Amino acid sequence: MGLLRDWNYIERAVQIPALSEVIREALIRALFVRDDRVLPKDLIADLNRVPPVTVKVKDDGEVRKLVRVLNGEESTLSLGLSAEDYHYFRTQLGVGRTREFGAVVRPRTLLTYDWIVPEQRGVQLDFGGYAGIEFADGAHRAIAQVGATWKQLYDDGAAKGHAVPFVPTVPLDFAIGDAMCGDAPFASYRGEFTSYVNALRTISPFGHRARLGFEEVANNGTAYDLLHATVPLAAEFFIPVAVALRLEAKPAARKTLTYAFDDGAKLAAALDKLSRTSQTPSWVHITEAVAAKILRPAVASGAFTAQVTVGGSASGLAAKEKAIDTAMAGFTSKNAELPNPFDVPADGYRKSAEAVARSLFVGEVRVPAKSFGDFAGKVRTFGDQTAAKAGVYGSLRHTGIVSAFPFFSAPKDRSKVYDLSKGVRAIASRIPGTTFTSRLAHLWEEEAHFMRRMAFLRSLKLTIDTAHVVQPLVSP
Amino acid sequence: MASLDYAYRRLVNTLGPERVARSEFERMVYSHDFASLPKVALLQWKLYPDFVALPQTTEEVAALVKLSDESLLQLTPRGGGTGWYGGSVPNRGGVLVDMRKMNRVVAFDPDGRTVTVEAGMTWKDLEDFVDAKGFALPIVPVNAIGSTVGGSINSGSSGFGAPRGGSLRDAIAVLQVVLPDGTLLKTASEADAGGHLANLTPLFFGAEGTLGIITEATLRIVPKPETSKAIAYAFPSLAAGARFLKEMVDVALVPYHATLASRDHFIFERALHPDSPDPADIALVAVQGSKDEVADQERTVDGLASKEAGAKLAPAVTDQLWRERYNNYSARRLSRGLVTSHNLVPVSRLPEAVETALEIRDKLKLNGAVQAFLVDSTTAALVPYVLMDDTRPSGGTALGFVKRMGDAAFKMDGHSMGLGLFLVFNLRKMHGRATSFISAVKVVFDPRKKINGGKTLEVWTKYPWPGLRAIPPPGMAVGLEIAAVLRRAKPTRDRFVRAYEHGKEE
Numbered sequence: 001m002g003l004l005r006d007w008n009y010i011e012r013a014v015q016i017p018a019l020s021e022v023i024r025e026a027l028i029r030a031l032f033v034r035d036d037r038v039l040p041k042d043l044i045a046d047l048n049r050v051p052p053v054t055v056k057v058k059d060d061g062e063v064r065k066l067v068r069v070l071n072g073e074e075s076t077l078s079l080g081l082s083a084e085d086y087h088y089f090r091t092q093l094g095v096g097r098t099r100e101f102g103a104v105v106r107p108r109t110l111l112t113y114d115w116i117v118p119e120q121r122g123v124q125l126d127f128g129g130y131a132g133i134e135f136a137d138g139a140h141r142a143i144a145q146v147g148a149t150w151k152q153l154y155d156d157g158a159a160k161g162h163a164v165p166f167v168p169t170v171p172l173d174f175a176i177g178d179a180m181c182g183d184a185p186f187a188s189y190r191g192e193f194t195s196y197v198n199a200l201r202t203i204s205p206f207g208h209r210a211r212l213g214f215e216e217v218a219n220n221g222t223a224y225d226l227l228h229a230t231v232p233l234a235a236e237f238f239i240p241v242a243v244a245l246r247l248e249a250k251p252a253a254r255k256t257l258t259y260a261f262d263d264g265a266k267l268a269a270a271l272d273k274l275s276r277t278s279q280t281p282s283w284v285h286i287t288e289a290v291a292a293k294i295l296r297p298a299v300a301s302g303a304f305t306a307q308v309t310v311g312g313s314a315s316g317l318a319a320k321e322k323a324i325d326t327a328m329a330g331f332t333s334k335n336a337e338l339p340n341p342f343d344v345p346a347d348g349y350r351k352s353a354e355a356v357a358r359s360l361f362v363g364e365v366r367v368p369a370k371s372f373g374d375f376a377g378k379v380r381t382f383g384d385q386t387a388a389k390a391g392v393y394g395s396l397r398h399t400g401i402v403s404a405f406p407f408f409s410a411p412k413d414r415s416k417v418y419d420l421s422k423g424v425r426a427i428a429s430r431i432p433g434t435t436f437t438s439r440l441a442h443l444w445e446e447e448a449h450f451m452r453r454m455a456f457l458r459s460l461k462l463t464i465d466t467a468h469v470v471q472p473l474v475s476p
Numbered sequence: 477m478a479s480l481d482y483a484y485r486r487l488v489n490t491l492g493p494e495r496v497a498r499s500e501f502e503r504m505v506y507s508h509d510f511a512s513l514p515k516v517a518l519l520q521w522k523l524y525p526d527f528v529a530l531p532q533t534t535e536e537v538a539a540l541v542k543l544s545d546e547s548l549l550q551l552t553p554r555g556g557g558t559g560w561y562g563g564s565v566p567n568r569g570g571v572l573v574d575m576r577k578m579n580r581v582v583a584f585d586p587d588g589r590t591v592t593v594e595a596g597m598t599w600k601d602l603e604d605f606v607d608a609k610g611f612a613l614p615i616v617p618v619n620a621i622g623s624t625v626g627g628s629i630n631s632g633s634s635g636f637g638a639p640r641g642g643s644l645r646d647a648i649a650v651l652q653v654v655l656p657d658g659t660l661l662k663t664a665s666e667a668d669a670g671g672h673l674a675n676l677t678p679l680f681f682g683a684e685g686t687l688g689i690i691t692e693a694t695l696r697i698v699p700k701p702e703t704s705k706a707i708a709y710a711f712p713s714l715a716a717g718a719r720f721l722k723e724m725v726d727v728a729l730v731p732y733h734a735t736l737a738s739r740d741h742f743i744f745e746r747a748l749h750p751d752s753p754d755p756a757d758i759a760l761v762a763v764q765g766s767k768d769e770v771a772d773q774e775r776t777v778d779g780l781a782s783k784e785a786g787a788k789l790a791p792a793v794t795d796q797l798w799r800e801r802y803n804n805y806s807a808r809r810l811s812r813g814l815v816t817s818h819n820l821v822p823v824s825r826l827p828e829a830v831e832t833a834l835e836i837r838d839k840l841k842l843n844g845a846v847q848a849f850l851v852d853s854t855t856a857a858l859v860p861y862v863l864m865d866d867t868r869p870s871g872g873t874a875l876g877f878v879k880r881m882g883d884a885a886f887k888m889d890g891h892s893m894g895l896g897l898f899l900v901f902n903l904r905k906m907h908g909r910a911t912s913f914i915s916a917v918k919v920v921f922d923p924r925k926k927i928n929g930g931k932t933l934e935v936w937t938k939y940p941w942p943g944l945r946a947i948p949p950p951g952m953a954v955g956l957e958i959a960a961v962l963r964r965a966k967p968t969r970d971r972f973v974r975a976y977e978h979g980k981e982e
Contacts, residue, residue: 136824138824139822139823139824139854140725140853140854141822141854163728190642191642191646192646195642195643195646198854202910204909204910204912204913208909209909210908210909210910210913211907211908211909211910212907212910212913214820214889214890214891214906215889216822216854216855216889216890217820217821217822217851217854217855217889217890217891218634218643218820218851218852218854218855219632219682219891220632220633220634220643220644220645220681220682220820220851220893221631221632221633221682221818221820221892221893221894222632222682222891222893222895222906222907223682223683223684223895223903223906223907223914223917223932223933224678224679224680224682224683224687224914224917224918225632225645225678225679225681225682226678226679226910226913226914226917227678228645228678228681229675229676229677229678229679232672237913238913246852246853246854246855247853247854248728248853249725249726249727249728249853250728251727251728252727252728276699277699277702277766278698278699278701278702278764278765278766279765279766280640280730311728312728312772313727313772313776315772315775316768316769316772316773316776318768319765319766319768319769319771319772320765320766320769322766322768323765323766323768323769364672366672368587368588398698399589399696400589433587433588435665435672435673437672437673441673442673442674445673447665449661449662449665450665450673450674452661453661453663453664453674453675453676454674456676456920456921457674457676459920460916460917460920463916463919463920464912464913464916
């Protein structure tokens with residue numbers, strides 16, 4: 001969300017080569033925390049401005065019309081607003097002035113933090129009311145409008161005989177669209193969210209309906225796979241309105257096995273071993289004590305808890321459980337009855353999500369499973385040093401990587417977010433094979449190939465969005 | 477444009493005389509890929525490259541790319557030449573870059589579970605390498621013996637292991653690509669294990685060598701399964717076999733691989749190898765896991781097969797089928813040529829799809845077989861092939877089959893695979909209004925259309941003159957449709973294989 005816009009803004013700001021190395025990091029900090037000792041007041045006022053108009057989307061036709069108004073193809077008259085709204089809309093957008101204005105999709109739930117450079121004069125699209133889900137008959141596929149919540153998809157899918165393979169590593173009440181316009185961390189044991197995206201229904205910067213990918217099948221062999229290259233940044237290239245998702249059949253039997261560990265090193269060894277077996281659980285969710293207390297306040301938990309959900313035939317489940325027990329050797333206790341964070345009633349899920357959302361999250365760290373204990377320990381120590389009690393949610397991938405989300409019980413002010421992000425970055429840099437992939441980490445990164453890739457993405461955005469309507473890039 | 481002799485001297489100075497070819501025979505070898513082309517195609521394309529270059533290092537590839545700025549010769553990268561739609565065949569001559577000499581393992585990282593190889597290595601060699609190290613590849617393209625790592629990535633291939641191991645796209649950690657300006661690009665961050673930090677790899681997946689030349693790929697590897705087992709069943713009809721594959725998806729069984737081949741395929745095999753399995757519509761399933769799990773999965777698969785009256789084949793036959801799993805097109809030896817049509821269709825419509833393929837084959841009076849395999853929980857690959865004798869004037873009309881099959885796949889909410897030189901007319905059918913987004917990728921990476929130009933998005937001819945320089949893609953579609961009509965009008969059915977059926981009658 002806003003990554004290209006933020007990155008472009010920073011790049012433009014540090015164009016003077018002699019200064020770039022000196023000021024880049026300091027500038028990012030100043031922009032992020034809105035530091036009025038470093039930046040002029042006008043600039044800070046600009047950065048603090050929020051999009052003046054919010055449109056609650058009920059139909060994608062409205063978005064098409066709006067885009068055509070924003071790119072100048074149609075007059076604001078065609079919006080059919082009342083005289084009062086019409087005047088407000090035009091005044092707020094600054095229609096008739098020279099400055100560009102665009103449309104930006106507002107995520108339902110943001111895990112980490114808002115973008116540095118907000119939409120200056122444009123329209124914010126709220127897809128909260130655009131939340132239908134259509135399941136295919138006889139096939140394991142759903143088309144979810146971007147406002148539909150993950151929980152709604154998960155529950156409705158199960159009721160119709162499908163299994164939604166991906167779950168949010170941090171169990172917040174995300175909308176499906178948050179994976180494209182926000183930072184929802186959906187994933188399964190076997191793949192990232194993008195692996196389950198068959199197609200995106202979008203509104204192009206010219207107001208047309210355009211479908212990327214194929215709703216019923218994978219898009220292999222159809223030229224450049226723009227779909228999977230842009231899913232996490234889709235809302236910067238076009239306006240995604242619905243997503244076709246690949247689901248799986250609901251297995252005949254399903255079981256969540258909860259393993260408690262008293263030691264991070266033992267958990268790490270178990271996770272590494274599990275990922276080296278041919279087991280394919282649906283997902284493996286990891287919490288350390290602080291996270292476990294938030295998710296399951298009524299249950300006493302050990303230092304670390306790993307929940308493994310497996311599905312299969314009733315007869316085959318026993319064999320899977322046995323194999324997973326062997327891989328997870330070192331656990332202090334095992335419980336096959338403890339509910340997991342996802343298979344709870346919707347109200348309970350939302351309540352738990354509210355509790356989870358109170359923490360301050362800085363983004364994702366991808367850490368080798370065998371180093372997870374070390375990472376969690378370092379995060380806890382860092383939290384103690386900064387008087388911000390720390391914890392971690394994580395999920396294991398079959399590649400042997402844990403996608404970890406450290407969090408802190410600290411006020412969510414921007415300087416705190418920045419300082420804690422820097423701390424987590426320092427921890428990640430001390431553990432071999434570990435990468436911090438938050439949005440701030442993207443802005444800090446200066447590796448040559450990375451910079452080139454970002455430049456290509458920017459060119460691609462500018463080539464696709466020649467009308468400068470979808471989160472148009474801005475310069476200081 | 478520099479003279480060809482000058483260009484040759486520059487190429488020889490760069491690679492050495494032993495790795496630059498310009499004799500007619502050598503150039504002829506590279507004038508087609510797996511698909512045979514009728515001679516008439518030479519009227520519109522210069523299919524013979526001017527030179528064939530065989531680089532051995534990334535630096536040499538970069539030098540070739542820079543050299544093309546001087547010579548203004550088109551570059552056409554090529555792997556094993558197992559494609560079927562002209563993606564690796566020149567359309568205006570130029571320099572064909574055969575990557576097969578770049579076939580080394582660059583790095584093996586058992587801790588990070590990756591292997592880095594040069595793009596010209598074949599999948600079979602790579603599979604053998606990782607197998608010897610105690611690992612496995614999550615996915616192996618169907619033509620593993622001939623197809624190269626770079627070639628399959630450029631084709632957007634699927635293959636063995638896809639239901640369990642996922643897409644080949646997801647198995648790629650990083651690609652190293654020589655871009656059209658001669659510089660190197662790593663498509664993802666080496667430190668990032670999840671494809672974040674601006675991952676451009678998907679853009680090169682299925683790019684058909686039109687964005688740059690892939691020289692190295694870092695691929696994910698997985699631990700070898702504790703146990704794996706192949707099981708095969710003969711079904712009373714191809715549709716029954718297809719329903720069996722669909723059922724597997726519907727009961728949430730995730731096999732390592734599940735493939736189906738029609739009886740005709742085994743008739744062709746029998747004509748070539750008398751010891752091949754008795755012809756039938758056969759499904760081959762491979763399952764993996766712990767010993768107990770494999771036994772349980774086998775029971776489930778047995779149950780599903782018996783519902784469709786599938787008869788389990790003897791273990792010796794199954795082993796033979798599994799051993800020969802990468803040999804899919806030996807029937808080519810019967811007819812001198814073979815045309816394959818690669819399509820993706822919804823799993824839910826696979827029974828209809830296989831019957832449609834047989835119908836189209838019969839309507840066009842062709843000899844051919846149908847193969848299909850599961851790709852994921854929504855997608856199945858439908859890969860029928862027909863035999864074609866390109867030495868006869870009517871041979872080329874068999875290409876009409878590809879057009880008809882692609883149309884059928886689109887009607888079933890699927891799509892044909894590959895665009896290359898011959899199937900560009902499908903681009904708009906595939907992407908509709910998003911075609912302009914797709915085209916934007918080429919504009920950004922190769923605005924001068926230097927690498928494999930005139931393919932995938934447009935169809936260049938060999939003529940550089942305005943008005944003749946490109947064929948409107950729908951024109952190609954009309955041409956293939958005419959081929960299909962001519963084929964249908966042909967009075968007799970092809971009969972490349974008689975021995976087996978005659979033997980049965982006697």
